[in-house]
Amino acid sequence: MPAQRTTLADVAAAAGVSVSTASLAFSGSGPIAERTRARVLEAARTLGYAGPNPLGRQLRSGRSGIVGVVMGDALRRAFRDPVTIQVLDGLVTRLGPLGLGVLLVPGPHDAAQPAVDPLLGSAAMDVAVQMWGGTTDDPVLETLRNRGIPIVLVEGTPQPDVAAVGIDDRGGMAELTRHVVDLGHTRIATVTLPFDRDRVEGAADEARLACIPWEITRRRLRGVTDTGVRPEVIWETPASLVEHGAAAGRALLSRPDRPTAVICQSDLLASGVVLAARELGLRVPQDVSVAGFDGLDLPWLAPDVLTSVSQPLADKGAAIGDAVADLLAGREPEDRVLPVSLRVGTTTGPPPA
Numbered sequence: 001m002p003a004q005r006t007t008l009a010d011v012a013a014a015a016g017v018s019v020s021t022a023s024l025a026f027s028g029s030g031p032i033a034e035r036t037r038a039r040v041l042e043a044a045r046t047l048g049y050a051g052p053n054p055l056g057r058q059l060r061s062g063r064s065g066i067v068g069v070v071m072g073d074a075l076r077r078a079f080r081d082p083v084t085i086q087v088l089d090g091l092v093t094r095l096g097p098l099g100l101g102v103l104l105v106p107g108p109h110d111a112a113q114p115a116v117d118p119l120l121g122s123a124a125m126d127v128a129v130q131m132w133g134g135t136t137d138d139p140v141l142e143t144l145r146n147r148g149i150p151i152v153l154v155e156g157t158p159q160p161d162v163a164a165v166g167i168d169d170r171g172g173m174a175e176l177t178r179h180v181v182d183l184g185h186t187r188i189a190t191v192t193l194p195f196d197r198d199r200v201e202g203a204a205d206e207a208r209l210a211c212i213p214w215e216i217t218r219r220r221l222r223g224v225t226d227t228g229v230r231p232e233v234i235w236e237t238p239a240s241l242v243e244h245g246a247a248a249g250r251a252l253l254s255r256p257d258r259p260t261a262v263i264c265q266s267d268l269l270a271s272g273v274v275l276a277a278r279e280l281g282l283r284v285p286q287d288v289s290v291a292g293f294d295g296l297d298l299p300w301l302a303p304d305v306l307t308s309v310s311q312p313l314a315d316k317g318a319a320i321g322d323a324v325a326d327l328l329a330g331r332e333p334e335d336r337v338l339p340v341s342l343r344v345g346t347t348t349g350p351p352p353a
Contacts, residue, residue: 072132090317173223245272
């Protein structure tokens with residue numbers, strides 16, 4: 001017969017305490033002397049007891065100990081973006097000491113797939129974090145609301161019933177655009193993040209520009225136009241990936257009236273434009289200036305260092321974690337907007353004569 005599993009009652013008996021006191025020793029909370037806690041934990045080590053059954057603890061507390069992170073994109077794309085990685089790292093670093101785990105819920109691969117992953121309707125989670133989406137009619141938010149799950153929204157459309165964490169990307173993009181204008185540029189194009197789930201690629205016409213559901217794209221584009229600049233071309237991309245920036249760069253820089261500056265809504269897109277310029281035999285910044293957003297370290301782009309807007313990625317993740325902790329504690333989190341800063345690199349300069 002298999003050996004009988006050691007229980008919390010066995011540990012309590014070995015330590016000479018009640019079962020409730022032994023439980024407090026493992027929970028890390030409650031009124032218990034440090035010497036008593038040490039005696040219980042030593043008894044557990046001696047008996048080979050790993051700790052209370054997590055499922056039982058969840059049933060008693062009414063919580064799963066899980067934070068659902070709803071990605072704004074398919075994981076195969078999201079995990080190629082250092083922005084996503086660094087924000088998630090900041091988030092899990094904050095959640096770990098709280099005893100919370102993370103469940104990643106992927107977004108759709110393309111517009112033909114359902115917007116709501118089946119996990120959203122069934123998976124246990126105490127709080128949900130919606131990354132880079134969150135429009136007012138978002139079916140993801142509707143599903144979470146119907147389940148009564150508290151929500152932290154990252155870079156989405158502000159809404160009264162969800163906690164919001166974001167950055168001053170509109171102000172940062174305006175500062176970046178003013179930098180380019182101050183250098184003397186007047187023929188300026190911009191390369192954007194996706195407008196919506198359709199993930200179209202190409203020059204956006206007026207009808208397309210009239211309705212941009214995704215807040216992060218709309219804010220960064222408004223940052224450009226806040227300065228009075230009207231881009232000669234606004235190129236929409238399906239995702240923030242180097243190859244989409246390169247495709248945009250080849251299209252924009254092959255025009256007979258090519259722009260002298262290209263302002264991109266992410267560093268990966270901007271680096272793709274730089275690579276396209278090199279491929280076409282153009283010098284950066286002598287023939288064309290290129291600027292991005294995020295402040296990423298991209299050593300493979302050497303000798304160039306992107307002019308960019310730096311955002312505090314790890315701090316953003318930590319701020320999301322703080323909002324999660326507030327919701328679990330029954331507090332209403334304050335909306336957070338983190339500051340950004342201009343970083344002038346080697347990829348911007350005066351326009352060609």
